[in-house]
Amino acid sequence: MAAAVVLLVAPAAVACGDDSGGGGDSAPPEPSAEKSSEESPSEAPSDDASAPADPAAAEKEVKKNFEKFFDPAVPVKEKEDVLENGAKMRGVLDGFSGDERGKQVSADVNKVVFGSATEADVTYALTLKGATALPDASGTSVLQDGTWKVSVKTLCALVKLSGNESPGPGC
Structure with missing residues (x-):
């Protein structure tokens, strides 16, 4: 079943070429609480906060x-x-959504742990059919921008599972 999920992300990786010409990383990235882009969230409270103002609503x-x-x-x-x-x-x-297997995958979030007021670690179960x-x-x-979003790092790590060394622009 896990192999089927890996096959799911392969079309997403193929759909994107690497425009940067670089990227010699041989190991896939490990999702973590690090910021996954250079862009800062627009509503960044002080770095001292270990959770959002309303953790229940944020979760x-x-x-x-x-x-x-x-x-x-x-x-x-x-x-x-x-x-x-x-x-x-x-x-x-587009690659992720255009694959037939992609139409059979879903996620159930099991746990959310806030590392700061602007970042959270998420544990989830990925299901196929x-x-x-x-x-x-x-x-x-x-x-x-005031919204809790799936990090680029999470998506890129899944695409890297497909074995593609260059998952595409943005990864």
Whole structure:
């Protein structure tokens, strides 16, 4: 089942070429609480805060947006809205959504742990046709433009699982 999930992300990786010409990393990135882009969230409270002002509401939004991002019934434009730097990642999203197996994958968030007021570690189960393929997948969510979004680092790590050394622009 996990192999099927890896095969799922291969079309997304193929859909995007690497415009940077660089990227000699041989190991896939590990999702973590690090910021996944150079862009700063627009509502960045002080770095001293270890959680958002309303952790319960933030956790609810993280779960909702993570599950929305992986919901096969959600249009690509709506997924773009809940992905960090979504417009810049459109090529990867198009490849992800254009694959038949992509229409069979979803996620159930199990745990959200805030590392700061603008970042959270997310543990989720990735399912294929309703069967759990990756029970303890980990990713990150970042607060960007006032919305908790799936981090680019999370998407890029999944694409890297396909074995593609150059997952595409933005990764």
